Amino acid sequence: MSRPGRCGCGRGEGADAVRDRGEGGAREGGRAEHQAPWATAWELLLPAAAAPARQRGRALQSALRDAVRSGRLVARTRLPSSRELAADLGVSRGLVTEAYEQLTAEGYLRSDRGSGTWVGDAARSGVRTTRDLAPRTPGLRVDFRPGTPDLSLFPRTAWAAAHKSVLARLPHHALGYPDPRGLPELRTALAALLTRRRGVVADPECLVVCSGVTQATAVLGSLLHDRGERAIGVEDPGSPSHGPVFTSVGLRMAALRLDGEGLAMEPLYRSGVRAVMATPAHQFPSGIAYSARRRIELLDWARSVDGLIIEDDYDGDFRYDRAPVGALQGLDPERVAYSGSVSKSLAPGLRLGWLVVPERLVDAVVERKRTMDLGNPALDQALLADFIGQGGYDRQLRRCQRAYRERRDALVGALEAGFPGTEVSGIAAGLHIIARLPARHGPEELFAERATRAGVGVRLLSDHRMPSAGAVDRANPTEGPAGNDSTVRPDPSGSAPATPPGVPGAVMGPTGPPPSTGGPGAPGGPGVSLVLGYAHLTPSEIARGVGLLAGRAPG
Numbered sequence: 001m002s003r004p005g006r007c008g009c010g011r012g013e014g015a016d017a018v019r020d021r022g023e024g025g026a027r028e029g030g031r032a033e034h035q036a037p038w039a040t041a042w043e044l045l046l047p048a049a050a051a052p053a054r055q056r057g058r059a060l061q062s063a064l065r066d067a068v069r070s071g072r073l074v075a076r077t078r079l080p081s082s083r084e085l086a087a088d089l090g091v092s093r094g095l096v097t098e099a100y101e102q103l104t105a106e107g108y109l110r111s112d113r114g115s116g117t118w119v120g121d122a123a124r125s126g127v128r129t130t131r132d133l134a135p136r137t138p139g140l141r142v143d144f145r146p147g148t149p150d151l152s153l154f155p156r157t158a159w160a161a162a163h164k165s166v167l168a169r170l171p172h173h174a175l176g177y178p179d180p181r182g183l184p185e186l187r188t189a190l191a192a193l194l195t196r197r198r199g200v201v202a203d204p205e206c207l208v209v210c211s212g213v214t215q216a217t218a219v220l221g222s223l224l225h226d227r228g229e230r231a232i233g234v235e236d237p238g239s240p241s242h243g244p245v246f247t248s249v250g251l252r253m254a255a256l257r258l259d260g261e262g263l264a265m266e267p268l269y270r271s272g273v274r275a276v277m278a279t280p281a282h283q284f285p286s287g288i289a290y291s292a293r294r295r296i297e298l299l300d301w302a303r304s305v306d307g308l309i310i311e312d313d314y315d316g317d318f319r320y321d322r323a324p325v326g327a328l329q330g331l332d333p334e335r336v337a338y339s340g341s342v343s344k345s346l347a348p349g350l351r352l353g354w355l356v357v358p359e360r361l362v363d364a365v366v367e368r369k370r371t372m373d374l375g376n377p378a379l380d381q382a383l384l385a386d387f388i389g390q391g392g393y394d395r396q397l398r399r400c401q402r403a404y405r406e407r408r409d410a411l412v413g414a415l416e417a418g419f420p421g422t423e424v425s426g427i428a429a430g431l432h433i434i435a436r437l438p439a440r441h442g443p444e445e446l447f448a449e450r451a452t453r454a455g456v457g458v459r460l461l462s463d464h465r466m467p468s469a470g471a472v473d474r475a476n477p478t479e480g481p482a483g484n485d486s487t488v489r490p491d492p493s494g495s496a497p498a499t500p501p502g503v504p505g506a507v508m509g510p511t512g513p514p515p516s517t518g519g520p521g522a523p524g525g526p527g528v529s530l531v532l533g534y535a536h537l538t539p540s541e542i543a544r545g546v547g548l549l550a551g552r553a554p555g
């Protein structure tokens, strides 16, 4: 394709020549830095120049306007003189002058006698580039940060087959606005799956399809807020994904420490909250499974305060040493709202999950879901229903289970070799481990810095501490603690129900609850406590990453 001759990009010159000239021009006071964008925008004007004579003027104006709006011509780009542009496009000079004048009048261009015409600043605000907000750090050689499954295991062939068969048989009406609860066939398939695999008491009528655990949390959180709750208990250490969601619906977080069996009951009773979010099957991030006793104590607490437990079963399908423990919800479906998603089993990008709620909350939850988004995309739901029905979901879980078990073993083995004396804690489950490296590798911050310099992404367990603020005021539960922090610590004064039934030694001393260190995976002790994800890494990537952390050159 030919290039304009007189306006900065010589006819017949290649892109490299244009780029070279632009760089040189930038050194000469910045003038030519505008030439490269002009060179591409110029091509946009060519069709206008070829328009029939009577439409040519308007076509030129509209092409120039589009080039500015779309960002092809960025603010302050200097335009060629009307004579140069007319010659390059093969149109009359009057047409170009008219176009410049019109767009200057509209605010797209600016011109000054003597200094020519350029793209105005106003254009800047109208031009937006697309930013990718996905959490990702470029430049890492190996990334152990937790949370991602192996996306290359996504069953593309089976998914494509399901897509084809679903589209072939889906009636037209199924493409209308969906039932906000979710497609009946998906709710039925999920209810059966969750009953069978996770021991959930799942009536399809109480199951709502939603966009992951995150939306389930937002729906329930906003409902709790509407019903007068102002704070919610969260595990400490806990998931960074819960906090912002609760904050966004106006709930403060009561950070509740863990002990070896799960959420410590004393701080929970003292906190005064009536709702709590927990990960009983595989606590995130410490990796413990709640003991049978603690599950019962937690349900007793919920009954005693007429409260609600939100169960986040984010990775409950993956257990490598024995069958997974069933969901807490199965023990009392009226006190527990159960949520899960395909984010760890298939792909988080599908944004598909589920919420099984106590019967008394169903209508309110469905209404909230309706007002949020009118329901999840019908086609995606039909696909997942088909995939589950054809046995694809079970096959996928088996496939991932095999791969992840192998990767967990590879990580544990590599740590033993690279960091002798490392303790791996938590159950053999999920997509991450907690590893406490011996103290000689610390302090933690320095270890993290060294890891970054070596190009290895790691997450410290201390990064999962929940931020601290004041206490819940049960006397005035609508008011928060002083300040803007949305997290509350258990109230050490004991204004909340003081005697948790069946919890020995529950009455706190005058100094309040023990500090939030010393529980499982609690940061603060000697050593370097890391949360390491492994599911998305091959065994050789794992070995390489641990080698880099240990200061060994990659092989």
Ligand SMILES: Cc1ncc(COP(=O)(O)O)c(C=O)c1O
Pocket: 147, 211, 212, 213, 214, 215, 239, 241, 279, 284, 312, 314, 340, 341, 342, 343, 348, 353
């Ligand atoms: C513990 C935990 N819960 C919930 C979520 C969010 O899951 P979803 O993709 O289903 O919204 C995450 C995300 O990684 C998580 O780690």
